[in-house]
Amino acid sequence: MEIDAAPLRADRRAVTERDFLVPVHEPMDHVVFRGPVAVRAVLRNEGTRIRADIEAHARCEAPCDRCLQPVPFALDLHYTEGFVTPEQAERDGIEGGETDDGEVRTVVYDHDRIELDSGLRQNLALAQPGKHLCREDCLGLCPRCGKNLNDGPCGCGDRGEPTDPRLLALADAMRRAKEKESE
Ligand SMILES: [Zn+2]
Ligand SMILES: [Zn+2]
Numbered sequence: 001m002e003i004d005a006a007p008l009r010a011d012r013r014a015v016t017e018r019d020f021l022v023p024v025h026e027p028m029d030h031v032v033f034r035g036p037v038a039v040r041a042v043l044r045n046e047g048t049r050i051r052a053d054i055e056a057h058a059r060c061e062a063p064c065d066r067c068l069q070p071v072p073f074a075l076d077l078h079y080t081e082g083f084v085t086p087e088q089a090e091r092d093g094i095e096g097g098e099t100d101d102g103e104v105r106t107v108v109y110d111h112d113r114i115e116l117d118s119g120l121r122q123n124l125a126l127a128q129p130g131k132h133l134c135r136e137d138c139l140g141l142c143p144r145c146g147k148n149l150n151d152g153p154c155g156c157g158d159r160g161e162p163t164d165p166r167l168l169a170l171a172d173a174m175r176r177a178k179e180k181e182s183e
Contacts, residue, residue: 001018001020001022001039001041001115001116001117001120002113002114002115002116003016003018003041003043003113003114003116004112004113005050005083005109005111005112005113005114006111006112008043008044008045008050008114009045009050009085009111011045012045012047013045014044014045015042015043015044015045016041016042016043016044017040017041017042017043018040018041018043019038019039019040019041020038020039020040020041020116021036021037021038021039022036022037022039022117022120023036023037024036024037024058024121024124028124028125028128029062029128030062030063030132031060031061031062031128032060032061032062033058033059033060034059034060034061034072035059037056037057037058037120037124038056038057038058039054039055039056039116039120040054040055040056041053041054041116042054043114046082048084048088048092049082049083049084049088049106050082050083050084050109050114051080051081051082051083052080052081052082052083052114052116052119053078053079053080054077054078054079054080054081054116054119054120054123055076055077055078056075056076056077056120056123056124057074057075057076057077058074058075058077058124059072059074060072060073060074060075061073062132063132064132064133064134064138065131065132065133065174065177066133066134066138066139066140066141066174067134067138067139067140067141067148067149067150068141069134069148069150071132071133071134073129073132075124075127075128077123077124077127079119079123080103080104081104081105081106081107081116081119082104082105082106082107083106083107083108083109083114084106084107084108084109085108085109085110085111086108086110086111089108094106094108105119105122107119134150135150138150140174141170141174142154142156143167143170143171143174143175144156144167144171145167146167146170
């Protein structure tokens, strides 16, 4: 997502509105994106900087933390970024290309092009939910036979140890994840 900055800088009252469909090919953690992220960007000249108000809508999918079934969910983001020229950055004491005051990330751009992708990626990563459950009372997988217990009991009962090393590893990982969650 690139925006030509020249018309925005030329006119103090300039407003540019653009819509984008942004594919996200690499998963974030275990989250995959189902289709491109719909982005609406409104940029305006604020005198000392270009302000970009971004709305983004993403459809995602992640495995349930307990039973590993895919859980679809949506993300709706609203955030603001500021863009300044290298000269303005020097005046304002912005070093290293960007600052973040907790509300607005301010990025130095090179006079010609404003680039919105890295901000989108950062905000998509920040907006990810901490847990994914197919339903609040998901019963998870049997640590012994691996059956999805939401589909009914498996018949293992409380006896016996898992024999399949993959299931042992899975049961171990799920126990650790649960411990982490309750910390
Ligand atoms: Zn589940
Ligand atoms: Zn079982």
